[in-house]
Amino acid sequence: MGTIIEDANKEATGSALAQKNPKIVFVLGGPGSGKGTQCANIVEHFGYTHLSAGDLLRAEIKSGSENGTMIQNMIKEGKIVPSEVTVNLLLKAIAENENDKFLIDGFPRNEENRAAFEAVAGIEPEFVLYFDCPVEEMEKRLLSRNQGREDDNIDTIRKRFKVFLESSLPVIEYYSSKDKVRKIDSAKPVGEVFGTVKALFTPGQQTAAS
Ligand code: UDP
Numbered sequence: 001m002g003t004i005i006e007d008a009n010k011e012a013t014g015s016a017l018a019q020k021n022p023k024i025v026f027v028l029g030g031p032g033s034g035k036g037t038q039c040a041n042i043v044e045h046f047g048y049t050h051l052s053a054g055d056l057l058r059a060e061i062k063s064g065s066e067n068g069t070m071i072q073n074m075i076k077e078g079k080i081v082p083s084e085v086t087v088n089l090l091l092k093a094i095a096e097n098e099n100d101k102f103l104i105d106g107f108p109r110n111e112e113n114r115a116a117f118e119a120v121a122g123i124e125p126e127f128v129l130y131f132d133c134p135v136e137e138m139e140k141r142l143l144s145r146n147q148g149r150e151d152d153n154i155d156t157i158r159k160r161f162k163v164f165l166e167s168s169l170p171v172i173e174y175y176s177s178k179d180k181v182r183k184i185d186s187a188k189p190v191g192e193v194f195g196t197v198k199a200l201f202t203p204g205q206q207t208a209a210s
């Protein structure tokens with residue numbers, strides 16, 4: 001729970017956002033499914049701004065914020081950080097950016113994330129990109145990517161897979177029931193996957209790979 005001023009600020013950010021009416025695409029998929037890699041390609045070709053919820057949380061830890069230790073502990077355990085924290089970071093990043101097209105990568109991770117974002121931001125995603133990849137392939141990628149992440153060790157990776165299956169897949173099912181999911185097989189080489197992604201962002205070909 002925030003103070004009255006914090007709550008008022010949040011409402012102000014929310015309504016400022018609704019006025020800006022940005023176009024939002026959620027990019028979901030298990031850890032190591034290729035979200036970050038493909039988002040970089042989409043940014044380059046289609047002029048979106050890439051907001052990785054995980055990167056925003058890691059930046060928050062680095063900035064020495066009062067939530068830093070809590071966030072760090074949750075990431076180490078592969079747990080989902082309280083919605084309030086993540087939603088605020090995302091809304092701030094959107095409000096501060098001049099662009100009106102955003103890829104939100106790695107969020108919403110559970111039903112509560114989804115409901116909180118829609119309630120506070122007052123925005124629904126244009127569509128949801130879902131990178132579908134077998135667990136064995138994702139595990140291989142995570143263990144070999146060497147980005148110095150504290151959560152890329154086998155123990156945390158297994159916990160992240162479990163959280164993805166139990167908490168994040170239901171979000172994808174929710175959007176699927178609203179016909180908003182564009183599912184892509186991301187076990188293929190990067191260029192091939194991007195070929196499919198590209199078609200989805202090219203006007204007139206929206207249904208090419210759904
Ligand atoms: N995380 C979270 N909420 C989010 C996004 C990330 O709590 O909305 C935390 C969670 O602990 C997750 C970690 O940050 O396991 C890393 O997320 P990231 O999206 O960077 O990992 P990826 O799935 O891309 O490997």
Ligand code: MG
Binds near residue numbers: 035036052054106
């Ligand atoms: Mg990522």
